[in-house]
Amino acid sequence: MSGFVGILVSDPWLHNQFTQVELRSLKSHFTSMRRESGKLTVSDLASRMGRSKVVGDQNLTTEERASLIQSFHPNPNDEVDFEFYLRIYLNLQAHVNAIIGSGAKNSSAFLKAATTTLLHTISDSEKSSYVAHINNYLSGDEFLNKYLPIDPSSNDLFEVVKDGVLLCKLINVAVPGTIDERAINTKSMLNPWERNENHTLCLNSAKAIGCTVVNIGTQDIIEGRRHLVLGVISQIIKIQLLADLNLKKTPQLVELVDDSKDVEELMSLPPDKILLRWMNFQLRKTEYKKTVTNFSSDVKDAEAYTNLLNVLAPEHKNPSKLAAKNPFERAKNVLEHADRMGCRRYLTAKDIVEGSPNLNLAFVAHIFQHRNGLSTKTKQISFLPDDTQISREEKAFRFWINSFDSSVYINNVFEDLRDGWILLQTLEKVSPGLVNWKIASKPPIKLPFKKVENCNQVVKLGKQLKFSLVNIAGNDIVQGNKKLILAYLWQLMRYNILQLLKNLRSHSNGKEITDVDILEWANAKVRKNGSQTRMYSFRDKSLSDGIFFLELLSSVQPRAVNWSLVTNGATDEEKKMNATYVISIARKMGCSIFLLPEDITEVNQKMILTLTASIMHWTLKEPLHLIKPTGSPDSHNGSLLDDSTSDSSLE
Numbered sequence: 001m002s003g004f005v006g007i008l009v010s011d012p013w014l015h016n017q018f019t020q021v022e023l024r025s026l027k028s029h030f031t032s033m034r035r036e037s038g039k040l041t042v043s044d045l046a047s048r049m050g051r052s053k054v055v056g057d058q059n060l061t062t063e064e065r066a067s068l069i070q071s072f073h074p075n076p077n078d079e080v081d082f083e084f085y086l087r088i089y090l091n092l093q094a095h096v097n098a099i100i101g102s103g104a105k106n107s108s109a110f111l112k113a114a115t116t117t118l119l120h121t122i123s124d125s126e127k128s129s130y131v132a133h134i135n136n137y138l139s140g141d142e143f144l145n146k147y148l149p150i151d152p153s154s155n156d157l158f159e160v161v162k163d164g165v166l167l168c169k170l171i172n173v174a175v176p177g178t179i180d181e182r183a184i185n186t187k188s189m190l191n192p193w194e195r196n197e198n199h200t201l202c203l204n205s206a207k208a209i210g211c212t213v214v215n216i217g218t219q220d221i222i223e224g225r226r227h228l229v230l231g232v233i234s235q236i237i238k239i240q241l242l243a244d245l246n247l248k249k250t251p252q253l254v255e256l257v258d259d260s261k262d263v264e265e266l267m268s269l270p271p272d273k274i275l276l277r278w279m280n281f282q283l284r285k286t287e288y289k290k291t292v293t294n295f296s297s298d299v300k301d302a303e304a305y306t307n308l309l310n311v312l313a314p315e316h317k318n319p320s321k322l323a324a325k326n327p328f329e330r331a332k333n334v335l336e337h338a339d340r341m342g343c344r345r346y347l348t349a350k351d352i353v354e355g356s357p358n359l360n361l362a363f364v365a366h367i368f369q370h371r372n373g374l375s376t377k378t379k380q381i382s383f384l385p386d387d388t389q390i391s392r393e394e395k396a397f398r399f400w401i402n403s404f405d406s407s408v409y410i411n412n413v414f415e416d417l418r419d420g421w422i423l424l425q426t427l428e429k430v431s432p433g434l435v436n437w438k439i440a441s442k443p444p445i446k447l448p449f450k451k452v453e454n455c456n457q458v459v460k461l462g463k464q465l466k467f468s469l470v471n472i473a474g475n476d477i478v479q480g481n482k483k484l485i486l487a488y489l490w491q492l493m494r495y496n497i498l499q500l501l502k503n504l505r506s507h508s509n510g511k512e513i514t515d516v517d518i519l520e521w522a523n524a525k526v527r528k529n530g531s532q533t534r535m536y537s538f539r540d541k542s543l544s545d546g547i548f549f550l551e552l553l554s555s556v557q558p559r560a561v562n563w564s565l566v567t568n569g570a571t572d573e574e575k576k577m578n579a580t581y582v583i584s585i586a587r588k589m590g591c592s593i594f595l596l597p598e599d600i601t602e603v604n605q606k607m608i609l610t611l612t613a614s615i616m617h618w619t620l621k622e623p624l625h626l627i628k629p630t631g632s633p634d635s636h637n638g639s640l641l642d643d644s645t646s647d648s649s650l651e
Helices: 020-035 042-049 062-072 082-100 109-116 124-137 157-163 165-174 192-208 218-222 226-241 251-256 260-268 271-283 303-312 327-341 349-354 357-370 388-402 421-430 448-464 474-478 482-502 515-528 541-545 547-556 572-589 597-601 605-621
Strands: none
Touching: 020 042, 020 082, 042 062, 042 082, 062 082, 124 157, 124 165, 124 226, 124 357, 157 165, 157 192, 157 218, 157 226, 165 192, 165 226, 192 218, 192 226, 192 388, 192 572, 218 226, 226 357, 251 260, 251 271, 271 303, 271 357, 303 327, 303 357, 327 349, 327 357, 349 357, 388 482, 421 448, 421 482, 448 474, 448 482, 474 482, 482 605, 515 547, 515 605, 541 547, 541 572, 541 597, 547 572, 547 605, 572 597, 572 605, 597 605
């Protein structure tokens, strides 16, 4: 997250696709192209971009380049600005990467990833399965009834998602309560602003439940880009189907292990790995001797499925079909067996034999939900700590790390950070140039002391950034010390948001930002809006009703809060309703936050600070005309604390 320093791009999604080094290089090239004739049009691009070392050396002729650019933008006389050039650049780079396979050596991580996104063909089987899922789970929704059921054989899905409502509702099916539906714009005719708000709410909420959306922007949904829309839907449905694959939701899973050490290992596994372990646990009860390690090649012959369903639902097996030799016939028999069990099909026999990983995973997850074959008598797991706070913080930090454009997705911070590598990557994102990569070891790391060396550098860099790391050594991270890892991650997250605020130089003048500055800014904004509500500290118990944050959101975006929907916050239920509304409104405006309503109602000091700082960051970086109605007297004059209303300044 090196953004907002150096060259600025107004579209945050586009800005985040490049490092500052790349932006400077591309800006230099763009300037030189435009300098040739004083302006740059679409028709000029093909020949002039051919001189670019990044794009021009990828075996594209001028004619091929011109044809591609015309397909992106058919009007040759339109003048090209820098952001338009960046979009053309991304599309061209994606095309050449698709041709050469692994991507250009000089391309960024996103450009390499573009091979599998921008030019990806969609799977009709996946689309049909996801449409069937949506039709089933959202069939009773009052707003969506006019669109449902969607025809699985058509492309209507990509039209329906364009207003953002369906995706928001689908997120709530996957993780109930994530989005306060009062915050969704559900008028029959939405204007572009309202649609964009829905998409922003959707993408920020998707990140908050664990989806990876670093390469997807609101414009992609507005334009109904099929592969990207399906990618988001696929992740949301996967999260829903795997929701029970943990010991808290399904304590019977303890049957898969023998002792406390194995239980801790099971707890650290991602849900899809637990699903595989469950499948193999059931298969060991049969004559099937192989171990299933994936949801693709290992299940293509349908033999594992045949044995799995026979052990889970022997009453539904058909003896006359057990000896099928042809994998396709065997796959058809499996699906007939699943139907007799009452399991919904997420795939066809063709999907099984072709090894569709997403649909096979969905199929097995649904079988687990319907009939897991585990004992109803659960072992007592007395050695498992029940620390809800640790669990909440771990999830918040995990989703925050995954929100970076990283090459690795983590499933558990206590396990996946132990070799130090992802922590070093995150430190580099937060403070570019900080990490000494020459002394870092990249996974897989077989030698334990190499992990310690990585983690020692993590601790050293933390001290360099003035983190409080008393009695913390690299080995504590290697050993998975939960409290110390959480303490480090909190300080890293806090440093990140403070740096983002500092980097808004027109407001901070490059000065260090402190917690006090954030507190005073928030109070000044609310006071200027005519409210007497005040936050005395980030642990102020009066914040539990959520009213102060609704006042703050209303002060920075007057149309954001519908006060007729706000409760008095007198009861615990009313407080939670307000807190959920606060989080959804903040995400709808564009704040990327990872807290839960309980963090507000219980006044979790850490998460309250990140919420306030995120609102502050959004406010100060947002162009003024997008925040205030025309003619509003409120304006930024360069003071971080927002005009003369502040009690103090940073000067």
